[in-house]
Amino acid sequence: MPNTGVNNSSFSIGGNYNLSPKLNVDAKLTYNREYSDNYPTIGYGPPNILYNLILWIGTDVDITDLKNYWLPGQEGLQQRNYNLSWYNNPYFVAYEYLNGYKKNNAFGQITFDYKFTKDLSLKFRNGSTNIRKIQI
Structure with a gap:
C-alpha cells in the first residue's frame, strides 16, 4: 500500500540476584512501541x-x-x-x-525461587502485560 508503514522499537532488561543462600529472584522487563503515521485500515x-x-x-x-x-x-x-x-x-x-496510531506494550515478569532442600524448592512467578493503543 502506498504511504503506509509501521515502525517498531523495543527494549528489554533482565537479571537475577541471590537474596539469600536459599532465595533467588529473577526479573525481566520488555517495552515495545509500535507507531505509524498511516496504517492501513481493515x-x-x-x-x-x-x-x-x-x-x-x-x-x-x-x-x-x-x-x-x-x-x-x-x-x-x-x-x-x-x-x-x-x-x-x-x-x-x-x-x-x-x-495513524501509537501502541505501547510493556511486559514484566518476576520469579522467586526458595530452596528448602537440595531436592525441594518452591517457585512463585508473576507476570503482567500492559497494552495501550492511541489513535492519532
Missing part, C-alpha cells in the same frame, strides 16, 4: 483501500489513472474517481484519509 467501509479496490472498482478500471486523485480546479474539495457515486479513490485513501 474492515468493511470506505477507509479500507482493499475494500474499495475489490468491491467497487471493476477490472476494467486502470487504477494508475487515478493517481491524480483531485478533480482539476477542485483540489482539496472533490476527489476524482472513475465513478463519483461510489466509494473513495484508493490514492485519496492512501494520502488523505490517514490512520
